[in-house]
Amino acid sequence: MTISIETKELSISYGETLIIKELDLKIPKGEITVFIGANGCGKSTLLRSIARLLKPKSGSVLLDGKAISKLSTKEIAKKMAILPQSPTAPEGLTVLQLVKQGRYPHQTWLRQWSEEDEKKVNDALKATRLEDLKDRPVDSLSGGQRQRAWIAMTLAQDTEIILLDEPTTYLDMTHQIEILDLLFELNEQKKRTVVMVLHDLNLACRYAHNIVAIKNQNVCAQGKPEHVINCSLVKNVFDMDCEVTMDPLFGTPLCIPYGKGRCILDKAAAVNG
Amino acid sequence: MLLKSSSLKLAGLLAAIILMLLLMCASVIFGYTDTNLQMAIDAFTNNNGSNEHIIIQMVRLPRALIASVVGASLAIAGVLMQTLTKNPLASPGILGINAGAGFAVVVAITLFSIDSTQGFNALAFLGAAVAAISVYVIGSVGHGGLTPMKLTLAGAAMAAMFSSFTQGLLVLNDALLDQVLFWLAGSVSGRKLETLVSVLPYIGVGWLGSLMISGKMNILAMGEDVAKGLGLNTGFIKIAIGVLVILLAGGSVAVAGPIGFVGIVVPHITRSIVGIDHRWVIPMAGVLGAILLLAADIAARYLLMPSEVPVGVMTAIIGTPFFIFIARKGFNAR
Numbered sequence: 112m113t114i115s116i117e118t119k120e121l122s123i124s125y126g127e128t129l130i131i132k133e134l135d136l137k138i139p140k141g142e143i144t145v146f147i148g149a150n151g152c153g154k155s156t157l158l159r160s161i162a163r164l165l166k167p168k169s170g171s172v173l174l175d176g177k178a179i180s181k182l183s184t185k186e187i188a189k190k191m192a193i194l195p196q197s198p199t200a201p202e203g204l205t206v207l208q209l210v211k212q213g214r215y216p217h218q219t220w221l222r223q224w225s226e227e228d229e230k231k232v233n234d235a236l237k238a239t240r241l242e243d244l245k246d247r248p249v250d251s252l253s254g255g256q257r258q259r260a261w262i263a264m265t266l267a268q269d270t271e272i273i274l275l276d277e278p279t280t281y282l283d284m285t286h287q288i289e290i291l292d293l294l295f296e297l298n299e300q301k302k303r304t305v306v307m308v309l310h311d312l313n314l315a316c317r318y319a320h321n322i323v324a325i326k327n328q329n330v331c332a333q334g335k336p337e338h339v340i341n342c343s344l345v346k347n348v349f350d351m352d353c354e355v356t357m358d359p360l361f362g363t364p365l366c367i368p369y370g371k372g373r374c375i376l377d378k379a380a381a382v383n384g
Numbered sequence: 385m386l387l388k389s390s391s392l393k394l395a396g397l398l399a400a401i402i403l404m405l406l407l408m409c410a411s412v413i414f415g416y417t418d419t420n421l422q423m424a425i426d427a428f429t430n431n432n433g434s435n436e437h438i439i440i441q442m443v444r445l446p447r448a449l450i451a452s453v454v455g456a457s458l459a460i461a462g463v464l465m466q467t468l469t470k471n472p473l474a475s476p477g478i479l480g481i482n483a484g485a486g487f488a489v490v491v492a493i494t495l496f497s498i499d500s501t502q503g504f505n506a507l508a509f510l511g512a513a514v515a516a517i518s519v520y521v522i523g524s525v526g527h528g529g530l531t532p533m534k535l536t537l538a539g540a541a542m543a544a545m546f547s548s549f550t551q552g553l554l555v556l557n558d559a560l561l562d563q564v565l566f567w568l569a570g571s572v573s574g575r576k577l578e579t580l581v582s583v584l585p586y587i588g589v590g591w592l593g594s595l596m597i598s599g600k601m602n603i604l605a606m607g608e609d610v611a612k613g614l615g616l617n618t619g620f621i622k623i624a625i626g627v628l629v630i631l632l633a634g635g636s637v638a639v640a641g642p643i644g645f646v647g648i649v650v651p652h653i654t655r656s657i658v659g660i661d662h663r664w665v666i667p668m669a670g671v672l673g674a675i676l677l678l679a680a681d682i683a684a685r686y687l688l689m690p691s692e693v694p695v696g697v698m699t700a701i702i703g704t705p706f707f708i709f710i711a712r713k714g715f716n717a718r
């Protein structure tokens with residue numbers, strides 16, 4: 112396994128509260144890694160810290176073996192793109208203008224806009240199927256289109272690693288699948304390393320090669336979903352009773368929570384606990 | 385009214401520059417003393433020492449130049465502040481920077497009897513810097529860091545504080561009231577060309593610097609996290625914007641006193657014409673700011689003829705309805 116990103120004794124705190132404590136984590140190259148965990152467990156904080164949006168309290172994040180604190184922020188931006196949670200574009204910014212911003216790290220005072228920039232922007236628009244919408248203002252798009260536009264910006268950045276903080280939040284099921292399919296294709300065809308935070312455990316199992324479960328300021332399990340996800344892990348991480356079965360379409364783990372609800376089977380009593 | 389292509393935007397910018405030059409000519413020609421274009425040309429090529437020629441050379445020309453430079457600077461400072469704070473209502477006036485610089489200048493006149501141009505300038509810049517930094521620090525403390533709402537409240541509070549202090553000083557020194565009051569209302573008349581020349585280097589740096597960082601401001605406008613992710617050194621760029629605002633607003637106040645509303649009105653008009661790309665917004669805002677202040681200053685001569693209304697009052701007459709319009713349009717629109 113080739114390592115893309117590594118954290119060494121990484122501790123992150125928000126004010127006085129310690130969120131992540133002395134974490135050693137290796138993220139494999141060319142795979143899709145998904146961070147899962149309960150609300151407030153620090154998975155987004157960890158992703159933001161890896162993306163240098165948040166300074167760690169101590170420890171370091173290594174990118175291809177080099178500490179990101181030693182690299183210039185523009186150098187990092189050529190290797191790693193980050194899509195933060197629910198970004199907002201300035202009023203009136205068009206899709207094309209948004210996607211063009213993705214080329215910023217590749218530009219210098221002397222080299223402002225090149226043919227390569229143009230090509231990468233067109234490729235990104237094509238991959239996200241936004242060519243017909245490129246002159247529309249971002250704020251006039253639907254949620255799914257808007258998220259695609261932001262992803263197109265990170266694609267134009269042309270980095271080997273793409274980090275995404277809850278890219279499917281606020282999207283309906285169709286658009287969640289659309290976004291995840293897009294990222295999956297990107298990984299399959301272009302061998303991009305994708306690291307993201309997802310809330311939906313079942314979608315995480317379906318798309319991720321590598322699951323990182325976070326609990327108690329540290330990683331409590333990491334590996335292929337089919338090796339890692341079972342009832343006891345879900346109970347431990349989410350404090351929820353469930354049955355883990357096999358997804359009938361993909362064969363990946365499928366988590367079905369216990370709880371109340373309208374059971375129409377005979378074993379109603381058993382299901383409701 | 386939005387100009388879409390680059391060639392249209394360039395044409396728009398050139399048209400605005402021509403309008404600005406015409407207004408500068410108008411500012412030299414029109415006023416209480418009856419003059420015409422031929423007299424204006426003679427005043428510079430063949431000055432015969434007549435009353436009209438002296439007025440054109442010593443009064444009207446400095447006035448036209450000061451109105452242009454100050455209008456351009458305040459408008460650009462407004463663009464910088466609105467992008468920095470992500471607040472459509474931000475401007476040097478609203479965020480207390482004008483009031484801070486104004487207070488420092490009044491302190492200079494009343495307490496230290498400073499009347500040298502250099503001393504005046506230094507204190508105006510110092511006042512602008514103190515106000516800007518205080519507003520920034522007060523707006524940043526507490527939960528959630530720097531939010532547009534907290535910044536605006538801090539700015540309003542600082543502006544009120546500095547204005548009260550200024551008024552307090554004037555009450556204690558009513559002999560100086562007349563001398564300072566006209567300045568405090570914001571005016572481009574009765575200033576010497578030397579005052580403008582002495583702040584021009586600072587303002588020039590402010591203009592050039594703003595043009596140079598305009599591309600980076602486009603990235604900053606995408607939000608802090610996205611900008612950092614794209615490799616923008618956001619800490620550096622924010623400090624640079626702060627310094628540029630202090631140079632532009634401090635320099636303007638030193639010359640013309642605190643003139644409000646140019647900094648808030650012009651950026652909005654500019655964006656409705658050239659869109660949101662700062663590489664166009666900054667030069668266009670500069671030219672439109674000059675146009676607004678030149679026009680307001682010419683109008684100020686005729687409103688209550690033969691006496692003159694301070695141009696700061698004119699911009700307020702134009703600006704207040706506009707401010708209410710923006711506020712009603714919604715704080716959260718951006």
